[in-house]
Amino acid sequence: MAVTYARGFRAGTAACGIKAFTAGASAIPSGQKDDLCVIHSAYPCDTGGVFTTNKVKSASVVIDQLHLQRNRVQALTINSGNANACTGAQGFRDALLMAKLSADRLDLDPDQVLVSSTGVIGRFLPMGAIKSGIAEACGKLSDAKGVDAARAIMTTDTVPKTAQLDVEIGGARVRVGGMCKGSGMIHPNMATMLAYITTDAAVEPGLMSTFVKSIADRSFNQVTVDGDSSTNDSFLVLANGAAGNEPIKAGSAEAEELRAAMEQVARDLSRAIARDGEGATKLITVKVEDALSDNDARTAARAVASSSLVKTAVHGGDPNWGRIVCALGYSGAELALDRLHLTVGGLVVFERGAGVDVDLGAVRRAFEQSEIEIVATLGLGKGRAESWGCDLSEEYVRINADYTT
Amino acid sequence: MAVTYARGFRAGTAACGIKAFTAGASAIPSGQKDDLCVIHSAYPCDTGGVFTTNKVKSASVVIDQLHLQRNRVQALTINSGNANACTGAQGFRDALLMAKLSADRLDLDPDQVLVSSTGVIGRFLPMGAIKSGIAEACGKLSDAKGVDAARAIMTTDTVPKTAQLDVEIGGARVRVGGMCKGSGMIHPNMATMLAYITTDAAVEPGLMSTFVKSIADRSFNQVTVDGDSSTNDSFLVLANGAAGNEPIKAGSAEAEELRAAMEQVARDLSRAIARDGEGATKLITVKVEDALSDNDARTAARAVASSSLVKTAVHGGDPNWGRIVCALGYSGAELALDRLHLTVGGLVVFERGAGVDVDLGAVRRAFEQSEIEIVATLGLGKGRAESWGCDLSEEYVRINADYTT
Numbered sequence: 001m002a003v004t005y006a007r008g009f010r011a012g013t014a015a016c017g018i019k020a021f022t023a024g025a026s027a028i029p030s031g032q033k034d035d036l037c038v039i040h041s042a043y044p045c046d047t048g049g050v051f052t053t054n055k056v057k058s059a060s061v062v063i064d065q066l067h068l069q070r071n072r073v074q075a076l077t078i079n080s081g082n083a084n085a086c087t088g089a090q091g092f093r094d095a096l097l098m099a100k101l102s103a104d105r106l107d108l109d110p111d112q113v114l115v116s117s118t119g120v121i122g123r124f125l126p127m128g129a130i131k132s133g134i135a136e137a138c139g140k141l142s143d144a145k146g147v148d149a150a151r152a153i154m155t156t157d158t159v160p161k162t163a164q165l166d167v168e169i170g171g172a173r174v175r176v177g178g179m180c181k182g183s184g185m186i187h188p189n190m191a192t193m194l195a196y197i198t199t200d201a202a203v204e205p206g207l208m209s210t211f212v213k214s215i216a217d218r219s220f221n222q223v224t225v226d227g228d229s230s231t232n233d234s235f236l237v238l239a240n241g242a243a244g245n246e247p248i249k250a251g252s253a254e255a256e257e258l259r260a261a262m263e264q265v266a267r268d269l270s271r272a273i274a275r276d277g278e279g280a281t282k283l284i285t286v287k288v289e290d291a292l293s294d295n296d297a298r299t300a301a302r303a304v305a306s307s308s309l310v311k312t313a314v315h316g317g318d319p320n321w322g323r324i325v326c327a328l329g330y331s332g333a334e335l336a337l338d339r340l341h342l343t344v345g346g347l348v349v350f351e352r353g354a355g356v357d358v359d360l361g362a363v364r365r366a367f368e369q370s371e372i373e374i375v376a377t378l379g380l381g382k383g384r385a386e387s388w389g390c391d392l393s394e395e396y397v398r399i400n401a402d403y404t405t
Numbered sequence: 406m407a408v409t410y411a412r413g414f415r416a417g418t419a420a421c422g423i424k425a426f427t428a429g430a431s432a433i434p435s436g437q438k439d440d441l442c443v444i445h446s447a448y449p450c451d452t453g454g455v456f457t458t459n460k461v462k463s464a465s466v467v468i469d470q471l472h473l474q475r476n477r478v479q480a481l482t483i484n485s486g487n488a489n490a491c492t493g494a495q496g497f498r499d500a501l502l503m504a505k506l507s508a509d510r511l512d513l514d515p516d517q518v519l520v521s522s523t524g525v526i527g528r529f530l531p532m533g534a535i536k537s538g539i540a541e542a543c544g545k546l547s548d549a550k551g552v553d554a555a556r557a558i559m560t561t562d563t564v565p566k567t568a569q570l571d572v573e574i575g576g577a578r579v580r581v582g583g584m585c586k587g588s589g590m591i592h593p594n595m596a597t598m599l600a601y602i603t604t605d606a607a608v609e610p611g612l613m614s615t616f617v618k619s620i621a622d623r624s625f626n627q628v629t630v631d632g633d634s635s636t637n638d639s640f641l642v643l644a645n646g647a648a649g650n651e652p653i654k655a656g657s658a659e660a661e662e663l664r665a666a667m668e669q670v671a672r673d674l675s676r677a678i679a680r681d682g683e684g685a686t687k688l689i690t691v692k693v694e695d696a697l698s699d700n701d702a703r704t705a706a707r708a709v710a711s712s713s714l715v716k717t718a719v720h721g722g723d724p725n726w727g728r729i730v731c732a733l734g735y736s737g738a739e740l741a742l743d744r745l746h747l748t749v750g751g752l753v754v755f756e757r758g759a760g761v762d763v764d765l766g767a768v769r770r771a772f773e774q775s776e777i778e779i780v781a782t783l784g785l786g787k788g789r790a791e792s793w794g795c796d797l798s799e800e801y802v803r804i805n806a807d808y809t810t
Contacts, residue, residue: 054734086759120727321527325527329460330461330635355527
């Protein structure tokens, strides 16, 4: 399951009390949840990564960018509870030490280990606790610990987020699995998103780095707004070749099949993040079709899914389609009102430049489902995209949700 | 007071039940608040305006852009309760009719009247109610009705927002007054902001149009994020010459004095919007100094003031300066961590690339004041700016405010 679904990947976890030590505890409180995991591959991986665009990058992000250059990664070490960001030179030393401690335990070179951290900014990592945790996690690596690993990287997440599938490519059965964390969907800009996808496909070196950006653009970047990212956001894809297939070449049909399978896992994980948005009670899927370009479609879909007023309207069961049109309008995507066709839960609410006189009760019932789909057809080209968000509840809703009624 | 503080400006208001009629009422319910106002100037004004950058603009915005071209505006008619946006050809006819009905009552040409609307999107204006309201408001114009006018344009605002000052320019006493509405500060992108500043200064034709953008950049655009604006956002400045001074020429010292006075009123109104943010309990002022440029400073200040996690930290009294540094990092402004100096409520919390070991209790007390100032000195140039926001309360806070503790 999860990151250990693909053959040759194992995971181990440990409860180190990182959050407690970071806050000043002198001993690990009892009953701590797992907050560290190590993922190990039996073989060196072809690896690609995309990272935060924030000018302030955590030490782990900087170290990973360095280690990726050698492209022989064979392990990941991830902690929650402390972001190791804004920690100066000490932070870099600690991130490097995390890699080295893991490498020593796994008989690797330090640059074969990538590290990620998520949690509080501006505090030094409790390296004593992390050292013990790495030893413990490396000592109990297992291919049955995929979900445990997903649980160990959670912060405010309420559920572990995993996905996997298998697909036949070039006669071989290839497995793809993944995990992610992230749940601050009200303002995704600050909630660290960490995501990892592993596959046992054999690939030509460098293929993963060509995949990772295009997969992110169609998945994680549609739940977290581009350019508004935390200090630690990371998305890593690893292929270790354990499936034994003929190595997949860039540009081949097999490469596209593998990319599509990895994108599917990434999209499943993205939807899981949206569904677990802080305070969320329902998943919102926004599809934009016939946009001027895919990029325009992505921009427009994201604007609608992240509009607080759309989110409160969905929460309140308020058929206020004006808020959707307004978000499309300020998204920056090309828009011609007289060509716009808008449905909410399958009901047409806007076309030919004006609202449709629909049965408001039916629209309201559509908004009240646990999942709701908003489809905006722009009538301008062939661009299309999806974005995922969640509703917004409580006091902000009390002020906004009843605005039209 | 307010828009009637400058000589020659009068206001009248009426309760038309626009929100009730928009929602389908067949008669005006009793006890309705004023929802329409007319502002009249004794003389034609030099007028400037800036409007929403949303690709979907309300009919009133489009009509105003047209009427401003003649630059002989002498009245404003503003309604709350219905935005007249996404209303197609009918919406344009209604906005024009609002101007014409007002012009007929005031013996003006229709293009001497600007119109604004704020409220629900996608519903036709109840023109019968508006016609009666315009007649009533025009029938009781008075220079004592400035605050009443500010109250008539409120939607979710909890208090009317007005400001005024007088200043001696070139030997004449010049008055400047203003009013605004807007309170959806959690996501200012969707909460219509309407603002009006009047002055009795005599100016050369065209001066107001050169002022309006630079004033907005230093005031209202620092509470509402550029490019993320509603369908109706409007800011209008009018100068009617009633002070009798020598007309002020562009580029003169007097012009700068007048611009500064008008900017001061605009900044007072901006702070009033932030303070009245939905659910807000305190005002946050973010000052960015020594940025690479004023524009960089504005961008950085806005990012901090609008960060939900900074806002929840302020609400929760949580000294999580990491969130401030992170917002500066993703703002897009140039940033060098080792030059950054950051204070919260006068206490240094970050310098030389790392957090300062301050008395967390003192920081927490600073966060708990009803007004809090965050000052980020970037050490890169001479750019400076302020931005204003408010704290964020309730469930989102419950999840986020205790994150470091």
